[in-house]
Amino acid sequence: MSYVDEVIDLVVEKNPAQPEFHQAVKEVLESLRVVIEANEAAYRKDALLERLVTPERQLLFRVPWVDDKGQVHVNNAFRVQFNSAIGPYKGGLRLHPSVNLGIIKFLGFEQIFKNSLTGLPIGGGKGGSDFDPKGKSDREVMAFCQSFMTELCKYIGADTDVPAGDIGTGAREIGYMFGQYKRIRGLYEGVLTGKGLSYGGSLARTEATGYGLLYLTEEMLKCNGHDIKGKTVAVSGSGNVAIYATQKAQQLGAKVVTVSDSTGWVYDKDGIDVALLKEVKEVKRARLTEYAKARPGAEYHEGRGVWTIKCDVALPCATQNELHLEDAKALVAGGCIAVAEGANMPTTMEATEYLQENGVLFAPGKAANAGGVATSALEMSQNSERLSWTFEEVDGKLKNIMVNIFHNLDEAAKKYGMEGNYVAGANIAGFLKVADAMTAQGIV
Ligand code: NDP
Numbered sequence: 001m002s003y004v005d006e007v008i009d010l011v012v013e014k015n016p017a018q019p020e021f022h023q024a025v026k027e028v029l030e031s032l033r034v035v036i037e038a039n040e041a042a043y044r045k046d047a048l049l050e051r052l053v054t055p056e057r058q059l060l061f062r063v064p065w066v067d068d069k070g071q072v073h074v075n076n077a078f079r080v081q082f083n084s085a086i087g088p089y090k091g092g093l094r095l096h097p098s099v100n101l102g103i104i105k106f107l108g109f110e111q112i113f114k115n116s117l118t119g120l121p122i123g124g125g126k127g128g129s130d131f132d133p134k135g136k137s138d139r140e141v142m143a144f145c146q147s148f149m150t151e152l153c154k155y156i157g158a159d160t161d162v163p164a165g166d167i168g169t170g171a172r173e174i175g176y177m178f179g180q181y182k183r184i185r186g187l188y189e190g191v192l193t194g195k196g197l198s199y200g201g202s203l204a205r206t207e208a209t210g211y212g213l214l215y216l217t218e219e220m221l222k223c224n225g226h227d228i229k230g231k232t233v234a235v236s237g238s239g240n241v242a243i244y245a246t247q248k249a250q251q252l253g254a255k256v257v258t259v260s261d262s263t264g265w266v267y268d269k270d271g272i273d274v275a276l277l278k279e280v281k282e283v284k285r286a287r288l289t290e291y292a293k294a295r296p297g298a299e300y301h302e303g304r305g306v307w308t309i310k311c312d313v314a315l316p317c318a319t320q321n322e323l324h325l326e327d328a329k330a331l332v333a334g335g336c337i338a339v340a341e342g343a344n345m346p347t348t349m350e351a352t353e354y355l356q357e358n359g360v361l362f363a364p365g366k367a368a369n370a371g372g373v374a375t376s377a378l379e380m381s382q383n384s385e386r387l388s389w390t391f392e393e394v395d396g397k398l399k400n401i402m403v404n405i406f407h408n409l410d411e412a413a414k415k416y417g418m419e420g421n422y423v424a425g426a427n428i429a430g431f432l433k434v435a436d437a438m439t440a441q442g443i444v
Helices: 003-014 019-037 040-045 048-053 101-117 138-152 171-185 205-223 240-251 274-283 288-294 325-333 349-357 371-385 391-415 422-440
Strands: 057-066 072-083 089-095 123-129 161-164 232-236 255-260 264-268 298-302 313-316 338-340 361-363
Touching: 003 019, 003 040, 003 048, 019 040, 019 048, 019 101, 019 349, 019 422, 040 048, 048 422, 057 101, 057 138, 072 089, 072 101, 072 138, 072 161, 089 101, 089 171, 089 371, 101 123, 101 371, 101 391, 101 422, 123 138, 123 161, 138 171, 161 371, 205 240, 205 313, 205 338, 205 361, 205 371, 205 391, 232 240, 240 255, 240 274, 240 313, 255 288, 264 288, 274 288, 288 298, 325 349, 349 361, 361 422, 371 391, 391 422
Parallel strands: 089 123, 089 161, 232 255, 232 313, 313 338, 338 361
Antiparallel strands: 057 072, 072 123, 255 264, 264 298
């Protein structure tokens, strides 16, 4: 049996009931097969793949907190410090009822390669809890965040592990967590990114993932003879990534006609009104029905359905496994030329393969949404320097990083005989740097 197959089997055997983690490992290792096979004896001797798929450290802890009625609740919380070969662990904290160890491990594993692709010195990690901030008062969210950080603060720091936001963890949650870290550890340091501007946050961090997604998509289209200008775009999600992807797409001259949330979706043939979307989602924290009510001509539909709309470019920006094989078929039938993942692993493996086989340009999340973590690393640099850069400076660096990421993965795919396969290109380019650093640092 080949080394890659052995390690995939090992992961399934040693990590039961973690399907998302199995999926992520399988997807990465399959596309690294040609690179691993070219150096199999050395990698096998060093157990490089076994070390790569096993987190350096996994923290599991309980988070007790008291609600507004005096009732005590207990949530499960996780921090997986996956790989620190190229820098301190870096990756977001997800607060969502669906969070479990397998989800955090899949996200942490993907983060290793994404962070490597940015070209910046950051290792891979991820964390979170099954706490649901939705419907909670500010005081309840603060109580949770303080209790969560009371435990987590023992294991993180500006030079060891620097968490950030993710689904359910926005500026409010980061603020409460930062306050508690500072209070307990007595350190005013860049231990979290995604901070508010008044206490060490970076301009353009809020916009970074969505903007970065569009910078990479624009470059991918350009290098394949297309122009983003004038294209019709379908976006899913209506959170941080979706909102700023929509905004940048429109600034670049495209028309975004859909957004969605966990209960339904909107088709707005005249183009999404970003100011209204922000009002509904960022200010009122309301459902998309409110958007449709305020916007004549926009249609609201319950359930899934974004990918049934005819579009040139599809940008899944909600959550994992939200674009299935039947969605991929609908996109191809509708003439879609490119899919770029704003979310982490939103496209199932079968859907990805179908899109690639049918000539759709496909940019995987670990490259396409790396703008968020790249700008988080720029926030770390500013914190270390005790300086704040202008919006234009950060945005300019972000654009350069995204364009470079695209060319790195394009070249890696070409070098290994898989031209146009950006999934393989991203995994290979991300892997080689980490493998090199792990090898240089000995058996640790
Ligand atoms: P938000 O919490 O701001 O938004 C998530 C959006 O996805 C919401 O519209 C939410 O709807 C929707 N959603 C969540 N779960 C489901 C579901 N099961 N089915 C359908 N829709 C769903 O998160 P972000 O925008 O920050 O993150 C979105 C994705 O991008 C995630 O995969 C995240 O890991 C990834 N990402 C985020 C980065 C960032 O900087 N924010 C960086 C890199 C990746 P509702 O409001 O109803 O819950």
